[in-house]
Amino acid sequence: MSSRHLTARAIATGVLFGALLTPCNVYSGLKIGWSFNISIIALLLGAGLWGLLARLRLARPLSCGEGNIAQTASSSSANIISGGLVAPIPALAMLSGDNLPAMQLIAWVFVVSFLGIWVAWYLRDSLLLRSDLPFPTGRATAETLIEIFDEGREAALKLRVLLAGTTIAGTLKWLDGGWLALPRPGLGFTLPAGGAVAGVSGITAKNLTFTLDPSLMLAGFGAIIGLRAGLSLLLGAIVSWGLLGPWGLTAGFIAPGPDDPAASWFAEMIEWLLWPGVSLMVAAALTKFALQTLSAHRQAAIQPGRPPDGATWPRLLGLSVASALVVIAQVTIFDIHWLIAVSAVPIAFLLAMVASRVVGETGIPPIGAIGKVSQLSTGVTSPGDMTSNLIGANVAGGAAGQSADLLNDLKVGQTIGAPPQLQVVAQIFGVLTGSLVGSLVYLSLIPNPSTMLITEEWPAPAVATWKVVAETLSAGLGSIPTSALWAIAIAGTLGGVVSVIEHRRGPKWLPSMPALGLAMVIPASLSLTMFFGSLIGALLTRWRTSLAERFLIAAASGLIAGESLAGVGRALLGILQ
Template structure:
């Protein structure tokens, strides 16, 4: 039996180069809209397209194997998912609250350490979760189906790749023109609506994300934007709860967000935590499998890897954030438990509950160490970062099991990926946001994930009494709405096709209305195409959307680097 090439040098290098290209895209998108994009399918298409083309051109070139494709996408997706290590949420929130900003090298070490911990948690969860027939891991299955499809229909993979590159080029050129040559007008019907951030933002990235999120989430964003920015914001002005500077013109996002942030965060946090709790209650019997030891011989290397990861996380918390070693050590069992929970939720729903894991950790540390911002944010960052990489690798393990890949080779690829991602992700973050205190939570950089972590930490530190009466009532009402929506989502979502998404509603309070409008437009456009030409939509919409996201975000990062160089 012929053994396929797997952990080859060219597979690792290909995944590394693709990861270097795509990691800044997720950092950019995370700071813009609080969401990121799984890069596995893009990496598969690019790697296959390049090496298959080389094999066709140079006949002696060995074929790009199925297992090499898997290693390539593992490296690239691990690098791109590095933002779960804290780059767009707890790290900027820590700077906003304390005024302290980590230098690049310490930040790289910290992001790598929490991600490294998640890899070894995934290794020990693999036997019980990947072999569980009730856990489908939808994201992993989507990657697997794409992998099989491109090897059985190579010509179609080439067409998808052409669509992806064309969309990326189109979005990149538009972004470059907008940044350097001619600022595209942000049209608004009248000055009053413009003040409330109702403008048309010609962003291809937002249009692309709209094409991915689906009609339900897109309409929820649109409804939430109308409720928050056309309903509540004018009421705040009438009641004198928000006062605009005299003679102000243009979007006043930074003024309104100081009030709207709180109900938006409350709605998202209460909804995600209650949804997570309800889903776990539904599967309480299945969770017993987590306690069963794997039926395999003990191995030394994974144990050494886990111990090294634990030591690294504890030492770096103490060195960089001044957290007492015993408190730092407390973050480890919490990370182990919550990463296991996140892996199970991803296996069932395909949605990584990283935000919910982070906020749940913040609540825990708010009880254990009240008033301590570093442990509240960075201790929770340990759990969130570990959960992020754990879920990413669990999806890869699901793919690997189906094609007969070697698990330890996938772990090596994942480690390479987080190493590359830590370096490139931090450099991209520093290039985009050189001054977090003045740049974040603005219309240009809303950073909704950072706003959420900051608000939770601030509330747990100062208490609800620190908020105005109107904000407290808004927090309670929004939290109640979030809990009700999450209950409906868990129990009756199949009967109500377009029940509003609680996460999207909350997010629309924290994003400018212009962002929600453009994403909703992308969702509606994709829906129309799917109704008009279902086959075309199935084949090419994801590739086109991914290209728009990658093209604009990579150009945006490049423009920031160019401006830094010139400055």
């Protein structure tokens, strides 16, 4: 690969496309509560722009290393919404009655995202070098990058497969969001409604979110994460939405939704199911991290040499500076007591580590679920204070989002042999761009959050959830049902025990705890689609090994890129309209 990486034009390209695509994620986040990873999109646009200029003899094309730097800056810019712009910040504005001033908002979004960069840089050893996590988004981006810049007949074939997947998935997504609504059939079963839901005609598969989602992007994720993670998602969906959910509805500690066989009860059921799901993810991730760290220190004692890369002083210094900035910002902007502000940082670090591991195994960042755990933690340290509750959770969500994004980018860099510290620089440029553009776009779209949000025009589902949790916890931890506390204890114990067994005896025949926990906080339909994608990938690998080795990742990457492109395109069209 080319030795050119961190050049002025690579940074400029990343900043340009980051600034253009960041508004799409702000818009879609406020509309549907969903955002898109734009790494592959930015990569294709950047390579296309400089390829066109090269054909016009106005410049040379981007090198592979420069393309990686450009997509790193762009993705961190568009991922800026994890810094709070579509959830805790609008929720706080609704409670307080007004938005933050522009400069304070820009500064705040930057510092919480900046913290995430250094958390990822610190976790690189554990999650990339000592763990063989797939990081599906990073792997798909790396595959796209290699196929664009590689030469030869095999590379050309893989690029055609990737582009074919992009075209198919993009066309299907565009039609699904506009002229053609694809069917999402339920699985056909209906459970009797007894106990606390006796007044409902019946509990259907659609009520429990057991539908078939036609998302080719999710199928692509499934093909990359593998059959073990796919089966774990399926198991988690069955246990949570098929067993715990109906039991909770009947027992009365989960509220039913509207009496409509076609309605999804996700919003009502997730308020209870997120507790065992997040507890499982947190316990598993922290246990794995502790065991890996202990093993690394034992190995270093047996074979002394260079200390672990994550413990070098520049990373610790950067993490310390970023942590101090977050504390200062909480105190000066939101008037939060300094002890509460300080306590938010280690909580954010631990939860960012959890989110990063889940992303490494499944490709989906559980930022919303992570935020709820942080809100619960703040409910312990500062009961009744809704500002501290939302802002402390904002620190955790922002750090988790940018940490997961950078680790995906570092996975790309690891694949092509890029110096990781250069990607950290690119990420900082991207966060600067995203903080400025994203904050100004949010303030322009939502000048009056009290009247504009949680309406038909701006449903803002994430805002509604964070606001409700903050209001609930303002009454104290006693507002959390006893059933949820038992679920937290049992799921946490299970996650820790299974992780210890996996560490000692290997993962064979054991489910992936992060994937199992994730399935409890996302609709069952998403887990089903990813499972089918992993099953198809496994069958191809088993029966058509050579074909799968050559083209499976390229095809899956194309599906991810195509649906992301169409989703961003629709969001951009909405902004223009």
